[in-house]
Amino acid sequence: MGLAFVPSLTLATPTAKGQLISESLSKQTWRYMENVMRAMRRSLKEDSQTLSWQLLPGMQILLIQSLLKPPLNLSSLLHLSSLPPLAEAKDPRRRGPLILGGSMTRQPGGLSMRSGLACLNKWDSLLSEVKKVKSYETRRPSGKPGYFQMNQTEKREVALPANVDQQVYNLVLDATAGKASMTPPTVLESSSEGERGEKREDDEDPAPKDEAWMFGAARPEGSPFGEENERxxxxxxxxxxxxxxxxxxxxxxxxxxxxxxxxxxxxxxxxxxxxxxxxxxxxxxxxxxxxxxxxxxxxxxxxxxxxxxxxxxxxxxxxxxxxx
Incomplete structure (x- = not known):
């Protein structure tokens, strides 16, 4: 199973019921990590001792140890005897160990570990550079070369980051679902217009009396709606x-x-x-x-x-x- 790029540090601790409680720096990361852990529990059996990690060049991979039984030995799993284990700490507010996420990057000299905070800073820096490149590519003047066809001097003249790998750029766009999470649209832009039905002869304007309560009028007696819809x-x-x-x-x-x-x-x-x-x-x-x-x-x-x-x-x- 391959893990994709996760844009923030997530704190996870198992509860008595076997559920995962996450405290994330963003709701998007929280939902993403819950989906990741749910997929891991479905794909791994209790006696499983192997896990396939997909290490993408230049990408950060957040390693989370949670409810897997038996616990996975990441060092032996990745065949790296020098790989430091994930840090564990005691959270006085809850029972059980508090597992901190780490990051791993492929470097010229091999694999290197980063702390969760360093991973977060790395993501923020990388995302900022990708945003600048994407903004330039979207509004590129006619006749001007693309970012990945420019040399360092040309990039410096238009105030663009110097070293953004094209493969990493494409992977970040895929991980952030393109434009959606990088430049979130407004509520009006994100809503669908839908199809407007033709007005019938029996339509009343303003709204009928039995629907007037929806526009601020008093709710009629004997309404068919139940108490569960009262709120x-x-x-x-x-x-x-x-x-x-x-x-x-x-x-x-x-x-x-x-x-x-x-x-x-x-x-x-x-x-x-x-x-x-x-x-x-x-x-x-x-x-x-x-x-x-x-x-x-x-x-x-x-x-x-x-x-x-x-x-x-x-x-x-x-x-x-x-x-x-």
Missing amino acids: GLKRKGKWGEQRKELANTLKSNGEALEVQMQASEEGRQKRHEATLEISKEQWQMDMALRKEQLEIDKKKIELDTKQVDALSLIAQAFAKIAEK
């Missing part, structure tokens, strides 16, 4: 009330916004008209001043002309006196 009915009725309140709030906000926009438009129009009036008055005043200045200039020219004529007559008179 769900209350929740639906509460959501109906909240939806009504939200609709009323949005409606009042829309009306207030409309009034505010109308008042703003009226104020802007008034300011524009006032500006036009002021500009018109200022233009009229400028024209009147220019006309007055023009009249003054005309009178000045006339006075200058008369003064020149008078001086000319005086000069002629002096000339006649000089001749005598």
Whole structure:
């Protein structure tokens, strides 16, 4: 049986009923490890002493020792005498040993062990690099080479991680189900649209009275629903009330916004008209001043002309006196 990549450290301890209690850093890892242990218990018999481990290059494998009987000897199983055993500690809050997960990686010099915390840090770092590569591959500009066709200088220019193996990249995408767990969609994006049925003639709008309680109305007497659905009915009725309140709030906000926009438009129009009036008055005043200045200039020219004529007559008179 091959184990896939697990993205966090899981603490597991057996209970008296033989169930597995897990404390995980994420609910996704918790569910994943429960499925893994359930599959291991189904595939291994009580007298089984062999287990096939699939060691993928560059991948982290979380080793969990739990309810297998008899306990497996991982060192002899993997034919590694130097492989350290899994750490055991006592949890004062519960009975029984607390088993800590470890990690194992294929290195050039052989297999090496990592602690659970180191495994978690390794996964976070690797996932961050894979996200960057995936984001670049998804939004790669036209004519640009792919990440795995770029050299170190080109990767550095576009701020991409330098050493992401293509096989590891593909394995991480497979382990995280592609895009789903790497960039979780929103609730609206993850929901299916479905098919909308055609409206029939006997359909009522709003909802019929026997369904009005779902939208906040009082629940009718003699309802066919049992007591086990009481909590769900209350929740639906509460959501109906909240939806009504939200609709009323949005409606009042829309009306207030409309009034505010109308008042703003009226104020802007008034300011524009006032500006036009002021500009018109200022233009009229400028024209009147220019006309007055023009009249003054005309009178000045006339006075200058008369003064020149008078001086000319005086000069002629002096000339006649000089001749005598």
